[in-house]
Amino acid sequence: MSCNPFSPQLLDQALLYLICSAVGAFVLAPILTKILYKYKVTRRADYDFTLQGERAQKVGTPIMGGLLVIIVVTVITLLFNWERTYTYVPIGAMGISALLGAADDLMNIFGRHRRRRRSIAQTWTLVKVHHNIFWRIYYFLSLPWAAFRELTGMLGSHPGKGIQVHEKLILQFLAGAVVAWWIYFKLGSHWQTINLPFDGEIMLGWWIIPIIIFLVMFTANAVNIADGLDGLAGGSLLITFFGLTAVSWTDGRAAFTLLNATVVGALIAYTYFNIKPARFQMGDVGSLGLGTLLAVNAIAINKTLLIPLFGFIFYIEAISVIIQVISRRFFGKRFFKMAPLHHHFEFRGWNEEKIVMRFWLVHLFFVIIGVWLSLH
Amino acid sequence: MLSPKAEKLINDYFNLPFKGLSNIRCPYFNNARRRGRGQLRALIGKGTPTEIVEEAKILSIQYHYDFFDFDGRCKLCGESKDANEITAQVRKFLIDNDLGIDCSGFAAHVLRAYFRETRNIDIFSRAFSWPVGTWIRRIIAKLRPAENLSVRVLANNKFSELISDGRKPFDYAQLKPGDILTMLETGPQNKRNHILIVEGIDAGKISYIHARAWSVEGQYGHGVSHGEIEILTPERSLLDQTWEELGKLNDTNETYLEAKNAKVFEVRRIKL
Numbered sequence: 001m002s003c004n005p006f007s008p009q010l011l012d013q014a015l016l017y018l019i020c021s022a023v024g025a026f027v028l029a030p031i032l033t034k035i036l037y038k039y040k041v042t043r044r045a046d047y048d049f050t051l052q053g054e055r056a057q058k059v060g061t062p063i064m065g066g067l068l069v070i071i072v073v074t075v076i077t078l079l080f081n082w083e084r085t086y087t088y089v090p091i092g093a094m095g096i097s098a099l100l101g102a103a104d105d106l107m108n109i110f111g112r113h114r115r116r117r118r119s120i121a122q123t124w125t126l127v128k129v130h131h132n133i134f135w136r137i138y139y140f141l142s143l144p145w146a147a148f149r150e151l152t153g154m155l156g157s158h159p160g161k162g163i164q165v166h167e168k169l170i171l172q173f174l175a176g177a178v179v180a181w182w183i184y185f186k187l188g189s190h191w192q193t194i195n196l197p198f199d200g201e202i203m204l205g206w207w208i209i210p211i212i213i214f215l216v217m218f219t220a221n222a223v224n225i226a227d228g229l230d231g232l233a234g235g236s237l238l239i240t241f242f243g244l245t246a247v248s249w250t251d252g253r254a255a256f257t258l259l260n261a262t263v264v265g266a267l268i269a270y271t272y273f274n275i276k277p278a279r280f281q282m283g284d285v286g287s288l289g290l291g292t293l294l295a296v297n298a299i300a301i302n303k304t305l306l307i308p309l310f311g312f313i314f315y316i317e318a319i320s321v322i323i324q325v326i327s328r329r330f331f332g333k334r335f336f337k338m339a340p341l342h343h344h345f346e347f348r349g350w351n352e353e354k355i356v357m358r359f360w361l362v363h364l365f366f367v368i369i370g371v372w373l374s375l376h
Numbered sequence: 377m378l379s380p381k382a383e384k385l386i387n388d389y390f391n392l393p394f395k396g397l398s399n400i401r402c403p404y405f406n407n408a409r410r411r412g413r414g415q416l417r418a419l420i421g422k423g424t425p426t427e428i429v430e431e432a433k434i435l436s437i438q439y440h441y442d443f444f445d446f447d448g449r450c451k452l453c454g455e456s457k458d459a460n461e462i463t464a465q466v467r468k469f470l471i472d473n474d475l476g477i478d479c480s481g482f483a484a485h486v487l488r489a490y491f492r493e494t495r496n497i498d499i500f501s502r503a504f505s506w507p508v509g510t511w512i513r514r515i516i517a518k519l520r521p522a523e524n525l526s527v528r529v530l531a532n533n534k535f536s537e538l539i540s541d542g543r544k545p546f547d548y549a550q551l552k553p554g555d556i557l558t559m560l561e562t563g564p565q566n567k568r569n570h571i572l573i574v575e576g577i578d579a580g581k582i583s584y585i586h587a588r589a590w591s592v593e594g595q596y597g598h599g600v601s602h603g604e605i606e607i608l609t610p611e612r613s614l615l616d617q618t619w620e621e622l623g624k625l626n627d628t629n630e631t632y633l634e635a636k637n638a639k640v641f642e643v644r645r646i647k648l
Binding site: 154328329330331332333334337338346347349 | 417427430433437522
């Protein structure tokens with residue numbers, strides 16, 4: 001569904017969606033909070049170094065608050081903005097990622113400690129010493145898998161009770177593949193191009209598939225990484241989706257304008273309850289789901305190249321983790337006092353509010369640049 | 377004495393630069409047993425004093441030990457505890473968390489500071505040409521020089537020149553600050569290597585510094601240390617002189633015993 005760029009009717013409709021979504025989320029929020037408290041879906045102190053001193057009060061705060069946004073957006077889109085061509089895949093991809101996040105959140109709270117991963121060295125030893133030849137062959141064949149687990153394990157922090165990094169990456173790859181399939185096979189060749197600001201478009205052909213998969217995976221994880229301080233991910237996502245709404249509207253992409261406006265509405269309510277002291281926190285269910293939706297929507301409105309601007313703070317946070325891992329593994333030194341970046345500033349003595357508000361402002365600035373570039 | 381910056385670094389190892397705390401001597405930590413791979417160098421016995429202090433702060437906050445706050449100030453200081461008790465607690469915390477320095481890590485940082493200041497040469501910048509083995513190991517050495525400058529490398533003829541076999545007499549007057557005393561294949565099972573750095577020569581006394589763990593000091597007593605070799609009989613070898621460290625002389629001095637038991641005990645000078 002498309003209409004004229006800058007259409008007043010579309011703007012009117014988008015604002016209505018935004019208002020309805022915000023009202024719906026405000027109504028749902030207390031009910032969700034009660035349910036999360038009732039089932040003790042709350043934050044624990046294990047492995048969470050940030051729960052110190054003044055922040056110790058966060059222990060017991062419900063997590064999985066991101067469900068608020070996921071539920072409201074899904075319901076409103078299903079009821080009023082459901083289009084097989086445009087909205088079902090973004091909602092579907094968001095759903096897959098949100099389910100993955102929910103499983104991770106719940107396993108982290110209620111699960112048992114996972115068994116330690118067998119390292120490459122241990123697998124190799126078993127290849128050499130196991131008395132059964134078939135097991136030896138099995139261990140030999142499983143060496144690449146052990147290498148993959150060990151390599152991806154370096155990216156994770158603490159092997160806790162939740163879904164492990166390699167499992168998460170595989171499931172995210174599937175979500176990315178669904179989106180790539182949709183864009184490449186279902187939306188037609190027009191969608192295999194990338195818009196270059198000031199310079200028209202470049203045709204990518206099948207290259208669009210790995211690019212989409214990578215962007216979906218990276219963005220989902222980036223939002224997940226940034227969800228570490230009260231209000232940070234929620235407020236930043238609000239700014240991002242506001243920018244995406246504006247761009248969809250200026251391009252006359254009705255379905256995405258309404259979808260993004262719905263997300264903005266729900267995020268207003270979410271962020272209201274999430275700013276310090278948070279009534280609930282997003283959890284992986286929200287951060288992975290909304291991260292995926294961010295990437296899918298930006299790709300679908302042909303702003304693929306501008307994703308790093310629309311998701312600026314998320315990308316910076318994710319890149320800070322990558323730099324830290326490289327510096328630690330290759331040079332044996334910390335590049336940041338701690339990664340992701342918001343923890344670095346905490347160690348520098350900045351308080352939570354200062355970090356969050358400055359990050360919001362920096363993010364807003366880059367989203368504005370993204371919107372401006374989208375117009376060209 | 378070594379150069380001012382090297383002495384400052386040594387002083388930092390003897391008094392780790394914690395905010396509001398003094399006299400925290402850097403403990404000894406050797407990664408040979410723990411076998412941490414691809415780790416932060418502060419966690420494998422190769423860190424600088426600043427890195428060790430920073431890591432202590434981060435670990436304390438991360439794992440809720442409650443020793444330091446986000447500004448790095450010690451929380452124990454406000455609890456009206458005895459200074460010695462605080463020192464002991466902080467050192468125990470460091471040792472329990474594998475924070476410390478081993479002999480070659482200590483030597484690497486001190487010698488680097490010394491030659492950078494006196495000769496304007498960074499020994500780490502030449503890591504690719506160190507005798508560490510294959511070219512892959514040389515690349516790793518280039519990336520992580522402090523971790524790869526082992527006693528074996530320091531005692532290799534490509535890296536340092538032999539002044540004398542430690543078991544033979546030589547002209548002690550030719551020793552200079554920055555020279556090293558290397559001991560290969562020593563310890564109870566002859567599997568360990570050790571290194572001392574000559575800090576100064578004055579009035580017939582060679583003062584040395586090193587990082588070590590003596591068995592008599594138990595689990596929490598070890599760390600960087602000063603010692604002296606008093607040259608009473610110049611016509612005889614180093615092992616026939618009087619070694620003093622922590623008030624212990626010769627056969628009660630475990631550094632002396634390590635030198636005595638070493639398969640190879642040499643006095644060497646870094647080639648620049």
